[in-house]
Amino acid sequence: MNSAVLEEVRSPMNKAIHMPLSDENTPTNPATDIVSVRGITKYYGEDVHALENVNLDFPTGQMTTLLGPSGCGKTTLLKIIAGLLETTSGEVLVKGKAVTSPGPERAFVFQDFALLPWATVTRNVAFGLELTGVPLKQREETAKSYIDKVGLSGFEDKYPHELSGGMRQRVGLARALAVDADVLLMDEPFSAVDEQNRRKFQEDLLRLLSVEKKTVIFVTHSIEEAVYVSDQIVLLSPRPGRIHSIIRPELDRSSSPDDIRRDKVYLDTVEEIWGNIREYLD
């Protein structure tokens, strides 16, 4: 490859856009950012310093991925946003209000699915509604419609142990969608799903989210996955987790999944992020 071609490949036109890091003094804008975290620091006990002064904004209706090497605190940050973990200092704002516990505007999708093994697909999907006291008939109707949307029609009366990993996570996704929360928090949702199903699931997820208009905060350790699904990628440094950089891959979402995966911007962004993460692994 001659230098001219190389130059073209690396030209700014094809580069993902880097955002300036927000600092503590940046005011949040609840109109555009549905979730903001301000000065989040987290210690486990006295020794483990998981996160250090993390400031982030999550734009409404967009998919933000938290990406980083193992132990960078990305799941910790997600669980803090979910209200499942307490911060050592700092605060989480949802629609401009500080929150410290789970709430109906946030729904969680778990890495290990966290389905009730003794309940059918329908009851699992309706479980969030069951907890808030929605009448049986109504919640089963809602569950049914989301079971259809995630492509599990015909499996309503099956139990989790009768489903494959990919299908179980579809149940987990349907459960999170069924409560109609504005924000979906997804903790490595595809890591227990095999590679072929994973790709199919990613495509289905993007299609579904374009209809459902959710804000998604997504944790993954897969660079390809992050670039493929995200509007905004937050790269975290190893423990204690700090924001290394924020990358916005400007991909043409209207093209086919295969074209996106062959797109130069896609490939360049993957390489660039890999370059950044490799520093930490050396």
Next chain:
Amino acid sequence: MKIAGTEIPPVFSLLIWIGLWEIAGRMDLAFILPPFSSVIGELTTLIARHDFLAAAWQTFQAFAIGMFFAITGGIALGFIMGTSKTANSILGMWVNIFASAPLSSVVPVLMLLFGLGQLTVVVIVVLFSIWIIALDTYAGVSHTSNSLKEMGRSFGANQRQLLVKILFWAALPEILAGVRLGLIRAVKGIVIGQLLLSVVALGRMFRTFSDNFQFEEFWALTLILFVFALLFSTLIGRLESKVEYYAGTRD
């Protein structure tokens, strides 16, 4: 078991032992061992006797009442230990000690405390079975996957819902295993208790039969108790098999 390529049903081994018992009995090897057939003959007359039925009913009552308290108390204790670290550090050691202690030795003390009647038998049933139920419930509750609990919380479950809709069901396989073991221990407890008391219900019959060398009656009574214990444990086993599919799948 397979012999010469043919599947032999498990009940066959029981038949062999019964056959051996019959032969040994007929050979008059020991006066305490009458032939199986005459034990069965005595069993049918025994079942029809009024004093037997009254004694059996009294025993069953003590058993049922005792098990009720053991199951409710044991499950409650297990839940308290499983959900509170403080409670577990205070109670855990004692429950473990009681679960493995030879409780038969405290029966005489219980007789002094609660008298020579039905109450003592009930207390014995509770003491024999409650600890293992508590320990198994504790194991079930404390091994409930963390993400299942987080899932409940993230979807807005309150403490009661977390307990009733998640923890209880997640721990159910272990709870049932505990109840089954508790039942078996309770049967042991009731026999030991009544034998030591030997003035109530079946215990008195046992004592009378063995004192008078009525070994047909003695063995018939023993068989009845065996069958009862087996029946109860099979029933619980059936329930267990219904939740077995998720017993081993949690992390």
